[in-house]
Amino acid sequence: MGWTGGIGRSQEQSEPILATSALTRRFGSFTAVDELTISVAPGEVFGLLGPNGAGKSTAIKMLTTLLPPSSGKAAIAGFDVRQQAAAVRRAIGYVPQALSADADLTGYENLLIFAKLYDIPAKQRQQRIRDVIEFMGLQSVAHRIVRQYSGGTIRRLEVAQSILHKPQVLFLDEPTVGLDPIARSSVWELVQQLRHESGTTIVLTTHFLEEADRLCDRVAILHGGKVITVGTPAQLKASLGENATLDDVFIHYTGDRLTSGANYRETSKIRRTAKRLG
Numbered sequence: 001m002g003w004t005g006g007i008g009r010s011q012e013q014s015e016p017i018l019a020t021s022a023l024t025r026r027f028g029s030f031t032a033v034d035e036l037t038i039s040v041a042p043g044e045v046f047g048l049l050g051p052n053g054a055g056k057s058t059a060i061k062m063l064t065t066l067l068p069p070s071s072g073k074a075a076i077a078g079f080d081v082r083q084q085a086a087a088v089r090r091a092i093g094y095v096p097q098a099l100s101a102d103a104d105l106t107g108y109e110n111l112l113i114f115a116k117l118y119d120i121p122a123k124q125r126q127q128r129i130r131d132v133i134e135f136m137g138l139q140s141v142a143h144r145i146v147r148q149y150s151g152g153t154i155r156r157l158e159v160a161q162s163i164l165h166k167p168q169v170l171f172l173d174e175p176t177v178g179l180d181p182i183a184r185s186s187v188w189e190l191v192q193q194l195r196h197e198s199g200t201t202i203v204l205t206t207h208f209l210e211e212a213d214r215l216c217d218r219v220a221i222l223h224g225g226k227v228i229t230v231g232t233p234a235q236l237k238a239s240l241g242e243n244a245t246l247d248d249v250f251i252h253y254t255g256d257r258l259t260s261g262a263n264y265r266e267t268s269k270i271r272r273t274a275k276r277l278g
């Protein structure tokens with residue numbers, strides 16, 4: 001069986017695979033995520049967009065069980081992120097903004113560590129790793145140390161690590177930050193391939209609105225921790241008028257420009273990531 005054989009998504013399923021209700025996270029008196037209510041259908045590619053500090057990463061951290069909510073609810077694959085965190089972790093994959101592969105190991109060795117972390121039975125590990133290496137097109141580099149990889153290849157390895165256990169929902173937190181345009185488009189091709197061939201539901205954040213427009217079935221725009229609008233890119237653009245772009249929609253709702261004139265925080269993040277990814 002190849003990589004895509006066993007994920008078992010039921011396209012017809014009408015229940016959302018991810019649903020939140022008034023999900024809130026406060027840090028002291030500051031509310032980073034404010035009553036977030038969204039629902040994502042199985043197989044959807046859902047984008048969380050918003051200016052720096054809008055609450056995207058905090059929302060993803062709550063959904064991936066890394067940060068407890070202050071109030072509200074979230075369920076993934078029917079499991080509550082608070083009460084059933086272990087089951088949620090088995091149902092999800094997560095590629096964080098920070099580098100999650102060890103540069104001093106080979107791609108294969110990194111995958112082996114993740115296979116053990118995910119508790120994939122020893123008898124299945126080799127085959128599962130081989131399948132995922134093939135699926136991600138990592139055959140020619142699997143036995144080289146990660147330090148020698150290009151930024152785009154590191155991201156492919158990180159996605160490979162995160163889907164070894166065949167998650168139903170994959171979270172990608174700014175997967176293309178710091179990558180050049182060619183590497184970026186190879187990561188986005190991969191997202192499309194994952195979605196089409198394995199039916200994985202994908203929740204991503206990105207600063208590239210054109211890419212969100214091309215890839216996402218629906219996007220939610222966050223501002224000040226709140227969802228200010230949600231819809232398909234086509235619906236959101238049409239609501240502003242003919243020839244509107246997702247950039248126009250973004251500026252309309254947030255008064256902010258996302259893709260140019262990066263502020264200090266954004267610039268330092270891009271540089272940090274670019275440095276890490278070489």
Ligand SMILES: Nc1ncnc2c1ncn2[C@@H]1O[C@H](COP(=O)(O)OP(=O)(O)OP(=O)(O)O)[C@@H](O)[C@H]1O
Binds near residue numbers: 051052053056059265
């Ligand atoms: N541990 C923390 N303690 C205090 N404040 C925090 C903490 N984590 C995040 N925040 C604040 O919460 C707000 C939302 O941060 P978050 O990282 O979720 O935003 P974001 O939309 O992901 O931004 P970016 O695009 O820059 O990653 C920011 O104002 C941030 O400073």
